[in-house]
Amino acid sequence: MAIAVQEEVRLRQPLDVVFVALVAVERWPEWLIASGIVRVVVVGGGPVAAGSRLTIEQRVAGRAGTIQATITTFEVPGRFALSGRDADGISLDIRADLVADGPGTVLRWDLRFGLPLKYRMFEGMVKPQVKRAVALDLEAFRRRVEGAIAD
Numbered sequence: 001m002a003i004a005v006q007e008e009v010r011l012r013q014p015l016d017v018v019f020v021a022l023v024a025v026e027r028w029p030e031w032l033i034a035s036g037i038v039r040v041v042v043v044g045g046g047p048v049a050a051g052s053r054l055t056i057e058q059r060v061a062g063r064a065g066t067i068q069a070t071i072t073t074f075e076v077p078g079r080f081a082l083s084g085r086d087a088d089g090i091s092l093d094i095r096a097d098l099v100a101d102g103p104g105t106v107l108r109w110d111l112r113f114g115l116p117l118k119y120r121m122f123e124g125m126v127k128p129q130v131k132r133a134v135a136l137d138l139e140a141f142r143r144r145v146e147g148a149i150a151d
Contacts, residue, residue: 002091003113003127009138011105012146015098018105019077021145022096023048028056031140034133036060050074056084056092061129067092089116109138 011018021027025040025048036058043053048071056067069084069092081095091114099106111134113126 002115003130005111005127005131005134006108007131007134007138008106008108009142010101011107011142012103013105014103015100015105016077018107018145019080019098021141022098022107023074023080025054031144032137033140034136036133048074054082054084060133065090090114107138107141109134 025042028040029037037056038059039055039057041055042048043055046052050071050073052071052074054067054069054071056069058065058067065086065088067084067086067090069082071080071082073079073081073095078098079096081093083091083093085091091112093110093112093114095110097108097110099108111130113130
């Protein structure tokens with residue numbers, strides 16, 4: 001079983017500006033606050049690209065976890081995706097698609113959490129919280145990107 005959430009947000013910035021902000025993974029803790037992301041490290045350093053490995057630390061709902069992820073798609077300037085798993089078997093898949101919208105951009109964010117059997121009984125309770133967290137995080141991203149450009 002999995003929790004799947006799809007959201008989109010419109011930004012006033014052009015596609016290339018939004019893509020650069022989105023793939024700055026080490027800055028994710030600045031806007032993925034509701035999702036509990038506290039640290040992202042690119043394993044081995046270097047620029048982010050398809051195949052890059054990430055260590056994502058998350059603290060949410062009293063639970064701390066570390067997700068080992070791999071960037072599966074990195075298509076400048078329109079698509080970014082990653083897939084990972086933590087030690088408890090919770091899987092994470094994120095896909096972000098960017099589409100030009102006049103002078104701005106639409107970001108489509110697809111998030112999927114796969115839950116192992118021992119957590120499936122909580123799925124019904126967790127899904128509304130995940131949906132709300134995604135909406136809050138995308139709004140934080142929009143504000144961050146639009147505020148940074150305005151400065």
